[in-house]
Amino acid sequence: MMEQGLELEQISEPVREHDAVAALERAFGDPWDSANPLGFTAILAADERAEMLAAGERMLDELGVNAEFVPREYGGRLHRLDRMMEIWRAVFRHDPCLGLGYGASSLIAAVNVWTAGSTAQRRRVAELLLRKGKLACAYHELEHGNDLARADFEAMPHDDQLLLNGGKQVIANIERADAFVLYARTDRSSGSRSHSQLLVEKSALAPDSVSYAPRFASVGMRGVPLGGIALRDCPVAANSVLGTAGRGLETALKCFQVTRVALPGMFIGILDTGLRLTLRYARQRTLYGKPILDLPQTRAVLSDAFADLLLCDCFTTVVARSLHVVPGAASVYGAAVKYLVPQLLIDAMSSLSAVLGAQFYLRDGEHALFQKLLRDLKPAGFGHAARVTCQMTILPQLPQLARRSWLNADPAPAAIFQLGQDLPPFSFQRLALSAGGQDPLSGSLTAAVAQLRREHQQPDIVALGQVFVDRLRTLKDVCAELPPSELSVMASPRSYRLSAHYATVLAASACLNLWLHNRHHPDPFLRDPAWLQVVLHRLRARLGQAQPPAPAQFGARLLAELLERQQDSLGFDLAKRRLPGWGRSHLNSPQSKESHDANC
Template sequence: MPGEQGRARVAELEARLGAPWEPANPLGFDAVLAADEREEMFADGERALDDFGLNAEFVPVADGGRFHRLDDLIEVMRTVYRRDPCLGLGYGASSFIAGVNAWAGPDGEPRARVAELLLANRKVACAYHELAHGNDMAGTELAASADGDGFRLDGRKEVVTNIERSDALVLFARTGSGSGPRQHSQLLVEKSALPGDRYGYLPRFASTGMRGVQLGGMRFDDCPVPAGALLGERGHGLETAIRAFQLTRTALPAMATSILDTGLRTTLRHVRQRTLYGGTVAGIPHVRAVLAGAFADLLMCEVFTGVAARALHLLPGEASVYAPAVKYGVSRPLIAAMSRLGTVLGAQSYLRTGEYGIFQKLLRDIKPVAFAHVARATCQTTVLPQLPAAARRSWSSGEAAPEGLFDLDGHLAPLRFDLLTVSAGGRDHLASSLPAALDSTADDPPQVRELAARFAGELRDLTQVCASLRPRELTITAAPSVYALTDRYVAVLAAAACFGVWRHRRAHGEGFLADPAWLVAVLSRLSARTVRDPLLLPPGIEDTLLTELFHRHDRNLGFGVTGAPVAG
């Protein structure tokens, strides 16, 4: 949840963008859908974000921007994503991805230039991807050969957001000829400094979702790059990227949760107006179950990402395991919840115009959450090698996490990029907090105690299995049964985050998150995923969730953890 300044900026942006369903609003859903039909970025929306100075959210305070705490940035971006995910990615997140690579490296002129460009409302693209290598960044072929104090580029980058619209590129390139870990570097390449006959753009890559986002490519043919382009230290590009991923793999799925918020809000508008069988569709038991389940999944995703965002400030040495766990664990329930809501909307979920037309766009736009920037499978390969050390060092230690990790409203010092590490080294305060918290559950409701104990037991089983994994079982060739351990671990992490936030809120008596109903719903659904049971809620819990959901809907309050006012 954002701090005071972040909440003020969210409120300001909500007011600027206005009520999305209002037909007279030039920034509303009708205009968003029209841009989507043209497969264009929403130009009026971009101008509104320019006026707001959205890029300043991505630039650290020390570099002249407003980026102080990650949860502030996430909540501001949720305001954009809940209206148009293409704006969220094509205007905002793409520059954020490029920027964090500058902030994750040492100070220097290129870093200052990235900040200057963003604060001037310019676009900076992050050019990592090559189709031949996918997420295997060590296989990157685009070569940057030394040429005096500068470089010469040969090769291509493909499926890169804003590569043609951008003023500059953060370019990941091969600067060494060997096979070790220090063969790649990052360069800040300003296109205005390149000779026009030495580079060219590839045809746009068409996509089903995010149709307004400009996905393109670029080829370089012995293209000179002036001196001073090196971003960070030569040969340290992969390490910088890994640290930067810890922010992007946490923040991008977190931003996308507001897509589900709008999907749920659209569905509610339909089922509470539509009459069937003598009552509203909202009264049908199956519909009620889908709505309550989507609400629970949204809360889980926002609590999990909120705790992970705070961990980047409070436990930066452990973010290398939490970030890919968030990307892996949040994307699937978000997409699945939207798909289930689509079955409730029925034919309305296919319409491209009208009151519910926004849903089909959101259903298409949310799918890239699972693979954009980095695929879920890659997140598994990042998490898996870290499990044995965590099993031996942390999970049975009973060491509690810092209380501030679960205080979503609590103070946060500025994020220290220099404290981010390539590996957590077996440290995992979030998972180990679960058995530690069970020592003081005597006063908790029986359902909470039972579910918390179930996940603590799951962690004990994981500890035994993961501690015995051999090195050859931790590679890309690991058996499916070994990869399944990451599923179980991510569910435990999400449960620990939700349990910790609930306990903190209960101790302080604060609002709906202090109610055990949402926790029981979330833990029940997480538990069902680990054993592949139907995602059903315990008796009585569904009614409590729906009462809160309808209350928020009637008062134009967000469905996520903040419950803040939104433009209706």
């Protein structure tokens, strides 16, 4: 283990960054080996006990992966958001509970400190994480849900301190965290400056003023300790506040721009494994005398799920990279990712469950992991920030975007699409509350279609791209005239659909431009327009247009690539990394002699 830890520690040099995923995969080992303490058997057993996988946490400790959440200037390895997502995607590929309960919980808290904390607070959090500590983010109050402006928990001045009073619920790791970021009311008057964020170390709390609620029972993420905390007249130092008092909501909204992209990007690992399990099943099971992999419907479901995985990776990768280069647009782009990607992932996994039939909900047996993955994926749609909340972030900005950017914006810098291109360091301080009408990604859509038209290349892709340009033109005409009543939580369903269609147009731009700017990439599949054809057809369907699916030969090309990657133990995402633990030995296990029932 320690040799693997040293290998991961040495990846700070850019030339070795690709080793991080391989090091994690080697540490996890063969997931199909029932004797592997980090394999699927052990992961499922921990899920049945509603516990974190202790061996997994020890392994991640030894690898020092918390360093991926700490900026380089404070001794960590965080300098590229897309790289961080890919590394933690490897953890989600094996056990989403480890991904959330060990990793993402600390990330959600830490970004608030990197954004608004003092130098001393940042150094302290960096020290905690690099020493294998854990953070929690105490935002949630069940009574108010995602409405942070109404949070009741108080941190009121008392002498030269603050007194904490109130409760927070459904908080990952709250009882075992070394420190937590607390969202609290610091002014009893109404308004947007009535709340602050505090960095609270558990060791500084008076024990008799703190109590913890039992774990909240959940359908998914059973192993993640989702608890609650109550504090009564609990004093903390006045300098616990992150940044300026009264700007807690502002800090939270800025930080959401990062986590709304990073978490969906990590959750893609769940669909990766779901696809592998379904492929394994489809190779083994027979129906009507042949493997169900030979059935056209099965092949279509598999290729479509692969297309959706690529779509999600394109969108999250491009937006993550854009935060480095055009961070001013992050409020819109992050919300669009969180709105669209979780639903695509959930829909793809649900489609795969139809291939598995009765096997998909069994909690034991060779394919039992699938039901856990499906349960663990569901919180991606509402956890941390609900999808409808993301639409509410986009809605008020639509008129300004329509007037200032759509159809006349300059395209985004090519670097956000070029996978081999390095990026400037990410700066949390450059995040803004509003995009201010900036939308270079829509400018890139119109520019890409125009470029392909000038080149007289790929007429089918030009035609598909034009569909999204035309929809953007329609959105421009409608959104520019939206009245104030349609820009709030009380907006009509029609206005919410406008935000959904806009997110779809942004995703189409990300996919089209990623393909366009990587036409000389060493991976021939990435250069092949077949995957883009399928992705754009699927996105077009989300605009409500009744159109035929992509031609069958494109789906066949995707399925061939999928089967080849499974055979060669390669990731299903854009990076296509080799996954050392997922060997070939289990691909050719004896096929079941039993015909599967009609549920498949």
